[in-house]
Amino acid sequence: MKLLKSFTWKKQKSIEEIPKYPKISCKTLFTFLFYDLKFKKVIFMVEKTILVEKKKEMKEEIVDKKLLEKASQKLEEKRDEKVIVLKVEEKVEEKKQLNKEISIEELPGVGAATAEKLREAGFDSMLSIAVASPGELTEIAGLTEATARKIINTARHKMDMGFVSGNELLEKRRNIGKISTSSKAFDALLMGGIETNGITEVYGEFGSSKTQIGHQLAVNAQLPKEQGGVEGMVCYIDSEGTARPERIKSMAESLKLDPIKILNNIKFIRAFNSDHQMLIINKIEDLIKNEKLPIKLVVVDSLMSHFRSEYVGRGTLSDRQQKLNKHMHDLLKLAETYNLAVYLTNQVMANPAIFFGDPTTPVGGNIVAHASSVRIYVRKGKKGTRVARVIDAPHIPDSECAFRITEEGIRDIE
Ligand SMILES: Nc1ncnc2c1ncn2[C@@H]1O[C@H](COP(=O)(O)OP(=O)(O)OP(=O)(O)O)[C@@H](O)[C@H]1O
Ligand SMILES: [Mg+2]
DSSP states (O other), rough: HHHHHHHHHHOOOHHHHOOSSSOOOHHHHHHHHHHHHHHHHHHHHHHHHHHHHHHHHHHHHHHHHHHHHHHHHHHHHHHHHHHHHHHHHHHHHHHHHHHHHSSSGGSSSSHHHHHHHHHHTTTSSSHHHSSSHHHHHHHOOOHHHHHHHHHHHHHHHSSOOOOOOOOHHHHHHTOOOEOOOSOOOHHHHHSSEEEEEEEEEOOSSSSSSSHHHHHHHHHHHHGGGGTTSSOOEEEEEEESOOHHHHHHHHHHHHOOOOHHHHHTTEEEEEOOHHHHHHHHHHHHHHHHHHHHHHHHHEEEEOOOOOOOOOSSSSSGHHHHHHHHHHHHHHHHHHHTTOOEEEEEEEEEEEEETTOSSSSEEETTTHHHHOOSSEEEEEEEEEGEEEEEEEEEOOOSOOOOEEEETTTTTOOOOO
8 A cells, every 4th residue: 555655646746745655666566566466475385385294294294103103013013923932942942951961871770881782773862762662672782671661661751751732833833844846736735845844755656756756856945935945955865776967957947046056955875775774864964963954855765665675575574664663763853853854755566455446555554654744646647647646644635636747847737
């Protein structure tokens, strides 16, 4: 308004009458008004922008707070989980210590010489003596049957038998790794692959793919977990002379892996007879314990060929089964102590007692059957395919799948 007044007074042409107000042209006035309006608008816009920004910040703060709360909650949960795991591990370690601390010399009637004899025969812990039969100890350590019984009973009393709660067992099962077979159908049949902490036995007639599966597992065991491996080294016991590094090489190359590295991580050993085969298992323990090799898969191809050829005739059967029993227990102990997978191949024999269906039965009898956690029967299918059937597994229903053997390794049927 003041500016308007000054504009009217300028028209009167009397400078004295308008002493208080400055002279201003119409153009300037409009420009000024225009700028004034624009300025207000700009200020309004700026204020609005500031308000929006503030609102945004507040919103972000709320979101941030929520995220932070969620993250800290998750962290707490994980911390709790870790505490449980640590507690379980501590307990397991305590139990191990307890079993280790009691030496076999503490048993009644076991002097230094007897202890030495027992150790040489593999009875080096309370557990091994507690589960032995009096006959075994009399034969090996030259004890009388009464002393052997006394020793066994005391060992059973002294040792912690290793009861674990369901939760502890569940925790142990969580650490079990699975090795892929490179066939999705076969992996699905096995619920993920062959498991560590146990023995998987595959039996079938010649050419059914037992050795090929062993080769594939030796490659895949080295893969990271996300790719179906357990990131470990492999020990391959070859009793038939059928291990082929060139097959491993082409399987590794097809998975875009460095064949030199893959072959380097597989320790091949030819077993010359059943005693040698059994000795190798003790050596593997040495490699893990003393040389700190992260062995996560032991392949025995095949389990029975030496035992079968060395013990011919009915009279030798009980000797063979006794030795085989020890061998299977050594393998199971290795698998459970070091959480590694044992893959065994087994031969079949014709069973005349079976009239319907496939009359082939794995050799080795109940001893092999009981020690194996999972038993799979492989046979030749139509058009060069192979069929795998789960025969006996505690967590897998009896079912079958088909796969094929290619130059690249074990694969699905397209
Ligand atoms: N490079 C390859 N490409 C494709 N298939 C192959 C290749 N190498 C082997 N095979 C297949 O694998 C079969 C042999 O399988 P494998 O040696 O695993 O049998 P097996 O069950 O171990 O028999 P055995 O009881 O005689 O030891 C051959 O018959 C062949 O069909
Ligand atoms: Mg073979």
